[in-house]
Amino acid sequence: YKKIRDFCDTPVIISSARGDIGNKILGFELGAEDFLAKPYDPRELVLRIEAAMRRQRKSSRYEVGDFTIDEAQRALFLKDYPIDLTKTEFDIFVVLAKNRGKALSRDQIIHAAGLDPDTRHKSVDMHISNIRHKIGDDPKNPRYIKSLWGIGYKLL
Template sequence: MEDRLKILVVDDDPLIRELIQVYLEEEFIVIHAENGLEAIEKVQTDKPSLVLLDIMLPKFNGWEVCKQIRTFCQVPIIMVSAKGEEIDKILGLELGAEDYITKPFSPRELLARVKAQIRRSLIGTEVKKGFSHSTGLGNRISDAILDLPGLQINFIKYQVLLNGLEVVLTTKEFDLLVFLTRNRGQVFTREQLLNKVWGFDYAGDTRAVDSAIKRLRKKINNEEKNHIFIHTVRGIGYRFEVPNQ
């Protein structure tokens, strides 16, 4: 079945790698890496549809691998670790991972999380639909490009330009940005954003929203120039506004 999607399993324990392969191989092509350096190389050469990434690895730990992958690729990443501390989960999300699963995990939970992330990466274009009208504010909106003052989003290329310079976003950051721009001016709670962007079946919590918002702000906000797109509404959530409008 050559049309099956490819999953990269990164773990230095061969038994864990084999066990995960048993869980997934009926629906996916499973490839392996046993250290961080090999993982980075295989993401570049094999172009998997998702990475299951252990934290405790030789030759770069999982956090460093996640950080390096995000410099050249937006493949969905699920961190897999025996560590269950809150700070570990938050760090993984802030580095760009889409989800986090703690060992030991059930085969059903692992498969569900993998399917959920792949489904969202494949149908993330859903939040990009409906841009065929005019805003009445002098901004051009088409099926391919949303052009706002200082910010341009190309939905076909998954490309974001800030003042003409490309901004590299993860898939989830991109989907979140598109949703916020589509609903600019509206205030959304963390729970609403989690449901709208991550989906009702997402197994995580609202910290994923806070982490993604934090990364987006760092990438597109410039407080020194008063160039602020994403605003916090204290006690409620977040909203997107175009500066000087």
């Protein structure tokens, strides 16, 4: 569960035959959104999934530095100014934002952004270049996205 939390905030619901309090506590400590002990009615699982999705949608707008990100609307704002990004650029920016200050390799970005695993590193570089251009960031003197030679990128 913790590895999932490193790269995304998808709600995790544990379905387990071990419904004792110790296992429930462990599941929540590891980051689960909900815990459903077997046996249960499948309709209850559907309702819990829908509730988790509603909670996630409500919290889909957040600030990271000078940026405001609205994942539900797939919108990015820089100091309240809308930035027009492609789907892939937005997905990459969200990955960087959720890992602000952390160095991410191109492979980590590809995986976390849900891109095709065969995506070439140069493609990530091109998308980063496009994002930089759109947010007015200078790669030689970055204010937002820093290149880390031999590693990848990080959002400052």
